[in-house]
Amino acid sequence: MKRISLLGSTGSIGTQTLDVISRYPEQFQVEALAAGQNGDLLVEQANRFRPKLVSVSSKELADAVAPRLPAGTAVVYGEQGLIEAAAHNDADIVVTAIVGSQGLKPTLAAIEAGKQIGLANKETLVSGGHLVSAAAKRRSVQILPVDSEHSAIFQCLNGESVKSVRKIVLTASGGSFRDRTREQLANVTVQEALAHPNWSMGAKITIDSATMVNKGLEVIEAHWLFGLAYDQIEVLIHPESIIHSFVEYEDRSIIAQMGLPDMRVPIQYALTYPDRYVSPVQSLDLTELGKLHFRTMNFDRFPCLRMAFECGKTGGTMTTVFNAANEVAVARFLAGEITFLGIEEVIESVIGRHQPVRLPALEEIDEADSWARLAAGEIRV
Ligand SMILES: NC(=O)C1=CN([C@@H]2O[C@H](COP(=O)(O)OP(=O)(O)OC[C@H]3O[C@@H](n4cnc5c(N)ncnc54)[C@H](OP(=O)(O)O)[C@@H]3O)[C@@H](O)[C@H]2O)C=CC1
């Protein structure tokens, strides 16, 4: 029996994680659930999975959900509540499915408490990768990737030595505007940007896919997860999202991981590793598919990916600032305050003004994150 704490249970990854869990009631037990604002769905989930603890974003919401929770489920709130859920005594593994760099502190708390991590929240590693890696090493905690590309690489590395890796290649769908030129991006709408060709995901990551920031965050995530230098990490466009990523070894052998795009596969693998359970996902029929397509990444078309590589190579708080500026820019775009191309302008301007701190402590990361959010919120584009 694996006991699970799930942070972000009401979101896209969160609900799919509960779908996976619900198929194996003998194998999994939910100990804690954390949500943000969606009290109704959290109450429904709590009554179905009977966790010992739930966490919500505010005291008001905690007071409102408390009378609707089953007997034996306590409710906490705010950042402290999230940390309590992450470090819950009875959990073996914490699935980090909340969005944004607010995942960093609960992830660190879970690692300190010796929990295994199922990591969906890539912003955590982009914001504070060196702290997370060092803590995981010190506490001998395993970080199991949930992000599809990183789960793919993790599977391709199984039984191999990272020393034999020549490079890894992360595949990118190209997002909702992959067939448009930059000129055609001038007047795109929020609704168009939210129409991802292959995956149904939360709003923030869907916009990140369209700007290619998502792949930039994933490059930095891969650097920390697999200990690879940035010049060993490549990105190419693969519009079908069938090959989820691949590794090229020194002998030029390539090992790729493939399957229909369904996040329940990498989620389940993180929960059952090293075992593989039956999943509800359909088989991939290669004869039906016939062809797969690949395009070289064009950094002029997707400048946010170039910026992510540069920030990653600079290191320190530069990636914290890249991530925070993007989070604010995406929120501003979704609110109709700035244009789609305004997102990259905001990021470029904020990272251009930042003096990075090398090997920052948590307080310095916090400081850089707050500074970048303020700066990104004020920029007129
Ligand atoms: N969706 C996908 O297929 C993939 C997602 N990821 C990554 O996984 C993470 C989650 O993405 P996704 O599921 O799409 O996002 P969603 O927007 O669908 O869900 C976000 C979740 O975070 C919760 N949340 C937000 N703020 C808080 C808070 N302050 N305290 C507690 N919970 C909070 C939300 O709660 P509420 O709704 O109740 O406010 C919700 O449950 C992201 O980091 C993303 O990059 C990675 C690979 C694939």
Ligand SMILES: CC(=O)[C@@H](O)[C@H](O)COP(=O)(O)O
């Ligand atoms: C499903 C998943 O892992 C997402 O991160 C996905 O990769 C987004 O698709 P893009 O390839 O368009 O960024």
Ligand SMILES: [Mn+2]
């Ligand atoms: Mn991904």
